[in-house]
Structures are given as structure tokens and as C-alpha cells.
Amino acid sequence: MKKKILVTGGTxxxxxxxxxxLIGEGFDVIIIDNLYNSTADVVDRIQMISGIKPxxxxxxxxxxxxxxxxxxxxxxxxxxxxxxxYKAVSESVSKPLEYYRNNLFSxxxxxxxxxxxxxxxxxxxxxxxxxxxxxxxxxxxxxxLQPATSPYGNTKQIGETIIRDTTVSDxxxxxxxxxxxxxxxxxxxxxxxxxxxxxPENLVPYLTQTGYGIREELKVFGDDYNTPDGSCIxxxxxxxxxxxxxxxxxxxxxxxxxxxxxxVFNLGTGNGVSVLEAIKSFERVSGIKLxxxxxxxxxxxxxxxxxxxxxxxxxxxxxTLSSLDEAMKTAWDWEKTVRNNKL
Numbered sequence: 001m002k003k004k005i006l007v008t009g010g011t012x013x014x015x016x017x018x019x020x021x022l023i024g025e026g027f028d029v030i031i032i033d034n035l036y037n038s039t040a041d042v043v044d045r046i047q048m049i050s051g052i053k054p055x056x057x058x059x060x061x062x063x064x065x066x067x068x069x070x071x072x073x074x075x076x077x078x079x080x081x082x083x084x085x086y087k088a089v090s091e092s093v094s095k096p097l098e099y100y101r102n103n104l105f106s107x108x109x110x111x112x113x114x115x116x117x118x119x120x121x122x123x124x125x126x127x128x129x130x131x132x133x134x135x136x137x138x139x140x141x142x143x144x145l146q147p148a149t150s151p152y153g154n155t156k157q158i159g160e161t162i163i164r165d166t167t168v169s170d171x172x173x174x175x176x177x178x179x180x181x182x183x184x185x186x187x188x189x190x191x192x193x194x195x196x197x198x199x200p201e202n203l204v205p206y207l208t209q210t211g212y213g214i215r216e217e218l219k220v221f222g223d224d225y226n227t228p229d230g231s232c233i234x235x236x237x238x239x240x241x242x243x244x245x246x247x248x249x250x251x252x253x254x255x256x257x258x259x260x261x262x263x264v265f266n267l268g269t270g271n272g273v274s275v276l277e278a279i280k281s282f283e284r285v286s287g288i289k290l291x292x293x294x295x296x297x298x299x300x301x302x303x304x305x306x307x308x309x310x311x312x313x314x315x316x317x318x319x320t321l322s323s324l325d326e327a328m329k330t331a332w333d334w335e336k337t338v339r340n341n342k343l
Contacts, residue, residue: 004078005081006031007080009084011040016192017187017240020049022081025247025251030055031043032061034059048189061110071113071117080123081123085102085103091152103156121173126179130153132146141265149302163262175253176253180237181236181306184239185334187240190337204278228274232301234273237267238326245267248316266311272305
């Protein structure tokens with residue numbers, strides 16, 4: 001019998017790619033999503049890729065009564081992958097209460113139903129923002145967590161603490177937090193990808209929208225950081241590589257291969273790439289010269305961060321396979337598919 005996996009936020013950017021990978025590995029996938037930053041037709045596109053349409057329940061995890069009723073109907077859930085959260089760093093600075101309410105209430109409600117309905121395994125979508133501006137680079141999982149530079153990052157720190165405390169208090173709950181660095185790109189089919197509503201908060205959708213002419217020009221937030229070219233440095237990994245890590249993590253929990261009840265892994269390439277280098281990568285794969293200008297620093301941004309992924313490489317047997325240019329090309333293919341109304 002197939003193991004049933006609940007994916008919260010499963011119609012979102014990373015969630016949808018993970019659903020594809022889970023289905024490909026033989027799991028039965030059901031999705032909860034409130035469609036705050038996605039659309040219901042994503043499940044149709046998941047079906048176009050995988051051949052199977054996952055069940056979607058449009059539901060806000062902050063509504064604990066509706067969540068309770070949903071879980072009562074699906075008592076055979078084996079494990080949960082929790083993506084559902086607000087995720088824009090700069091937006092969280094201007095709307096902190098919305099971020100704390102949404103990201104933390106939803107997690108507490110989810111853990112509560114997991115305990116009450118004996119769902120033992122959780123993979124949590126965390127973030128490298130938990131490290132703040134790290135003292136040493138690259139960042140290992142043992143690095144001390146610095147004060148978060150944004151409410152978003154703080155919700156991830158607090159979320160991890162809530163999960164860790166839950167696994168200590170209830171030995172039946174096991175969890176893995178995956179600390180992502182910077183996911184980019186899209187599925188090679190160009191049927192799913194990152195499609196933010198309004199003005200993009202993340203770099204690559206802004207790159208592709210500027211390349212297509214949706215945005216007049218790209219803003220580079222700061223060129224006076226202590227980096228080789230003055231722009232911020234990040235660790236960009238392909239979203240499909242990231243999605244595959246979730247399948248490995250969920251299998252690790254289900255098969256009882258975890259070493260402790262709570263584990264943490266960094267997911268990144270191990271390579272730091274500046275904003276200006278990312279622009280050059282997009283220009284290489286698209287053949288388009290981007291118009292951009294340097295503006296002031298953005299609140300909440302970290303100067304430079306990239307992963308030491310060796311623990312995940314060794315312990316999970318996972319590593320990134322796609323190059324920056326390959327990931328950027330899939331992002332560009334996705335943008336063209338969306339704008340040409342081919343979906």
C-alpha cells in the first residue's frame with residue numbers, strides 16, 4: 001500500500017516540485033493550500049508531469065477546526081512535509097504581525113493534529129535565514145544561530161524551536177528541518193515554476209520578468225557590501241534538486257534511519273554567487289542584456305551566506321546536480337511559457 005504524504009503549501013513553488021518528485025517515487029500525495037500565493041490549477045500541471053493528480057484541499061492551517069475535520073477524514077497519513085508559510089524577507093519587515101500569526105499559528109495547529117492523530121513524521125521547510133549573518137563561511141549546521149535579521153527569519157528560528165521542543169516532549173514525533181539556501185529555476189517541462197503575485201521579492205523572478213519586459217529594470221539592492229563586487233552573495237540551488245532532498249528526508253523518517261528525533265540539514269551548492277554574477281548568468285542563457293540600476297540596501301538582507309552542504313551530502317546521500325546556468329535557463333523557459341500563455 002502506498003504511503004500517504006500530506007504536503008502543506010503543495011501548490012506553491014517548492015511544494016509543487018516536491019509533489020512531482022514524491023509521486024515519481026510512488027507516494028500518494030494530498031495537498032493542503034490556502035492559495036495565498038498560488039493557484040488551484042497547479043495540481044493539473046503536476047498531473048501533466050507525473051500522470052497523477054494529487055488531491056487538493058483549499059484550507060488555511062490557521063483554521064484549526066477545519067484542519068481537525070480534514071485530518072479526521074485522512075487518518076491514514078504517514079508523514080507531513082510542511083511548506084505553508086509567508087516567505088518574503090522584506091515584506092516581513094513591514095508586516096511582522098502577519099508573518100508571526102500565519103507562520104507560527106499554522107505550525108502549532110499542524111503539530112497539534114499530528115500528535116492527536118498519531119502522524120509521526122514531519123519534514124519542515126526551514127531556511128538559511130536562521131543563521132542571520134554568520135560569523136564563518138561556509139555555514140555548517142553547527143554554526144550558532146545569530147539574531148534573525150527579519151521577522152521571516154525569526155519565524156523559522158522559532159518554528160524550529162517549537163518542533164524541537166515537541167520532539168523532546170513526545171518521542172513518537174520525529175522531524176527533520178531542511179535549511180534551504182536560495183532555490184531558483186523551474187521544472188524542465190516548464191509546466192511549474194516560481195510565479196509570485198505582484199512585484200517579485202526574490203531575485204530570479206525579477207530577472208526573468210525584466211528580461212521579458214514585464215519590469216522596466218532590475219533593482220540591485222546595494223553595491224557597497226564587503227564582497228568582491230559589492231553586491232550580496234547567496235547560494236543558489238535548483239528547485240528540482242531541492243525537491244529531491246525532501247523525498248530523501250521523508251524516506252529517512254519513515255524507514256527509521258534518522259539518528260535522533262530531530263535532525264537539521266543544510267541544502268545548498270556550497271558556492272557563493274553575487275547578485276551581479278547571477279545577472280551575468282541570466283544574460284548568458286537568455287542572450288538578453290538586462291537593464292538594471294544600483295539602489296540602496298534593502299531592510300533585512302544578509303550580506304553574504306553560502307552553505308557547507310557536506311553533512312547532507314554524506315548523511316542523506318544528496319547533492320545538487322544542476323549548475324547556476326542550467327537552473328537559470330529553466331527559470332527563463334518557465335517565464336516564457338507563462339507569458340506566451342502556453343499553460
